[in-house]
Every structure is written in structure tokens, then in C-alpha cells.
Amino acid sequence: MPLPNGLRKKTLIFNCPNCNHPLAKNGAWFAAMAGFKCVGCERYVPMTYSDKLALFDRHAHLIDQKG
DSSP states (O other): OOOOGGGTTSEEEEEOTTTOOEEEEEHHHHHHOSEEEOTTTOOEEEOOHHHHHHHHHHTGGGTTSOO
């Protein structure tokens, strides 16, 4: 299942699974990266393709919105 193109320019929010600190980036950023260092807990957070699918699914309602 591919990641939806309609979310690449939308701001998505991912909460760190370790400390729940929110990270807001556009969908293209999430699609391209394999992980990130959380600014809340300073731990490396890997993102699997399954994690990305779940993130994009949670934000699917943004696809029809302008902006």
C-alpha cells in the first residue's frame, strides 16, 4: 500500500512513542526519513513503513482540505 500523495504537502503530527512529544512536519518529510531524534527525550525514534502508513492513515481527512 503506497503512502497517499495528497498528504505530502500537509502538516502531519507524530507523537514520540517514548515521551509523547509531538513532531510536526510535512508528509514528504515523514515519507523520506527512516527515523529522527526526539527533541523531548533526545532518543532516536525509528519509523518503519508500517508506522508511516498508520501516520498517513490518521491524517487522511486532510487530503480534501485546501492549503
